[in-house]
Amino acid sequence: MTRQSPPPRIEIVPETAPFTSEQRDWLNGFFAGLVALDNPVTPLTAEQGAAVMQGVGDGDDGEAPWHDQTMPMADRMKLAEGRPLRRRMMAAMAQQDCGQCGYNCSDYSDAIASRSEARLNLCVPGGKETARMLKTLYEELDKTPAPAAAPSAGAAVDTAPAKPAGEPGRSRDNPVEAVFLSRQLLNKQASEKETWHIEFDLSGPGLDYVVGDSFGIFARNDLGLVDQIIAMLGVSHTTDINGKPLRDVLLEDVSLSPAPDKLFELMSFVTGGALREKATALARGEDPDGDAANLDVMATLQKFASVRPHPEAFIEALEPLQPRLYSISSSHNATPGRLSLTVDTVRYVIGKRKRLGVASTFLAERIKPGDRLKVYVQKAHGFGLPADPAVPIIMIGPGTGIAPFRAFLHDRQATEAPGRNWLFFGHQRSDCDFFYADELNAMKSSGLLTRLSLAWSRDTGEKFYVQDRMRQVGREVWSWLAEGAHVYVCGDAKRMAKDVERALVDITSEFGVRSPDEAVAFVADLKKKGRYQQDVY
Structure with missing residues (x-):
């Protein structure tokens, strides 16, 4: 009798993968059945294994009651208590799904939890609050076996991408160069605001986009601020920092606002006493x-004026300069090769010092026509025109919120979409803050813009906003909703x-003849069906 040896045990999923022994045995058997056993088998890495089983068996129901941009962090984390770590990480995000991190909120948290993303400081709208919470939560993850050490929320100067960069111009990790063409001031004299229509040429990289997408800008810091910081450090602007002059590093590579925790840690190491x-x-x-909220990098150096950290240690304590995202206000179908914002x-003043928005003032005054800059298109997460061009749309965008809706209108005009279009726009004053007035009035005259409803908050003694205008025409708004309009x-x-x-809830209750609870449920259902979409910040 010939004794047959049992088939060799195929170990595809490594023991370091985050599975129970039963899960690992099942996966090994499953993958073994998919491959020819005569061929070499490459074991999965821990990260690949985690990606395969992400969320499996963790008891989560997929609901995210904390996914509300207006909810404070403490309330979001309370709602996430008892949830798996990846879901608590999601609750720590700013909940805007803005894409500045290169993900949406859920995908970013999943990537961190699966260790495929090592950077904890990518949530720009969440800022230090989110970075601190993620660092705390990551300490739980760090207690499990992992191939790499946990990162620090402040360890940010090393900006090597943790994931494949992908197609050029489609992510923050693989930008392309565009040409700055022009800027035109949209406000008229006497306005309290300064708003610009910005144009770019994308024909060089051949980058396209769809309406609803956002545009990522890699701005540079203000030279005047950079030189003030160098003076506070008491060193030359040519001081070498890893082969690059200090001034260039401060201009291009690091954020100068707000001051990160690691900078405070550095200050504590090189000083004493109080x-x-x-x-x-x-x-x-x-x-x-009582001044922590106002401490940017310059203000921190002024607060600790007797301390002069070594420039290399100083740079290592700073966060990377993050790209800024803006809603695109043009249509590729209408103006191929060009893009507008x-x-x-x-601009604002704290104490005696003027503070500047990095990207907005870069676009408004520091970049010149013909200059090149690094950019990318961030695909929209659940914000775009209906698939059916005949569906009516209601757009509510005061101030710069008009940007994507200008794009929507130009796109519907270029594609001859038959759907009706209703725009609610508002600002402070009608005589100096009516952006794109000639365009919009022409669209209304042509019939492209079915309705244009305006609201001005400073034209009279009583402030009046877009939501007030909505209530005034609530019956018509409900009629459009009843006919399938997207909001x-x-x-x-x-x-x-x-x-x-x-x-919108009040309009639904009054004109849709629903109880308050039924009206809330109706609006929630609009969101679930993609008929109520937001691009908010």
């Missing part, structure tokens, strides 16, 4: 002098978007 205590407290997220310039909102997340949704 200053050290303050720096240590700031690094822990405390606010010993609608940008509010950010789009773009602009401020904390106030405007919330007020607009409340107005």
Whole structure:
């Protein structure tokens, strides 16, 4: 009798993968059945194994009640208590699904939890609050076996991409060069705002986009601020930092606002006494002098003026300069090879010092026509025109929130879409803040823009906003909804978007003859069906 040896055990999934022994045995058997056993078998890495089983068996129901941009961090984390780590990481995000990190909120948290993304500081709208919470949560992940050590939320100067860069111009990790063409001021004299229509040439890289997408800009810091920081450090602007002059590093590579925790840690290491205590407290997220919210890098150097850290250590303590995303206000179908943005310039004063928005002032004054800059297109997450061009749309976009809706209108015009279009636009004053007035009035005259409803908050003694205008024409809004219209909102997340949704609920209750709870459920159902979409920030 010939004794047959049992077939060799095929170990495809490594023991370091985050599975139970039963899961690993099942996966080994499953993958063994998919391959010819005579061929070499390449074991999965821990990251690949985690990706295969992401979310399997972790008991999560997939719901995200914390996915609300207006909800405070503490409330979001409370709602996520008891959920798997990846879901608690999602609750720590800013909940805007803005794409600045290169993901949506859920995908970014899943990538961190599966260890395929090592950077914890990519959530630009979440800022330090999100980075701190992710660092805390990552410590739980770090207790499990992993092929690499846990990163620090502040270890940011090394910006090597943790995932494949992909197609050129389609992600922050693989930008292309575009040409800056022009800027035109949209406000008229007496306006309190400074808003620009910005044009780019994309014909060189051949980059296209669809309406609803966003445009990523790699801006540069203000030279005046950079030179002030160099003076505070007491060194030459040509000081070498890993083969690059200090001035260039400060201009192009690192963020100068807000001050990261690692900078406070550095200050605590190189000083003593009361200053050290303050720096240590700031690094822990405390606010010993009540000024923590106003401390950018320059203000931190001024606060600890007696301390002059070594320039290389100083740079290592700073965060990378993140790209900024803007809603695209043009249509590739209407103007192929060109792209436009609608940008509010950010300037404000704290104490005696003027602060500047990095990207907005870069576009408004520092870049010149013909200059090249690094850019990319960020694909929209659930924000775009209906697949059926005959579907009517209601667009609510005060201020620069008009950007994607200008794009929608130009696209529908270029493609001869038959659907009706209704725009709600508002700003401070009708005589100086009516963006694209000639365009919009022409679209209304031609019939492309079926309705144009305007709201001005400073024209009279009583402030009047887009949500107030919606209520005034609530019966017509409900009629459009009843006929299948899609609703789009773009602009401020904390106030405007919330007020607009409340107005829509009230309109549904009054003219749709529903109870308040039924009206809330109706609007929630619009969101689930993709008929209520938001691009808010």
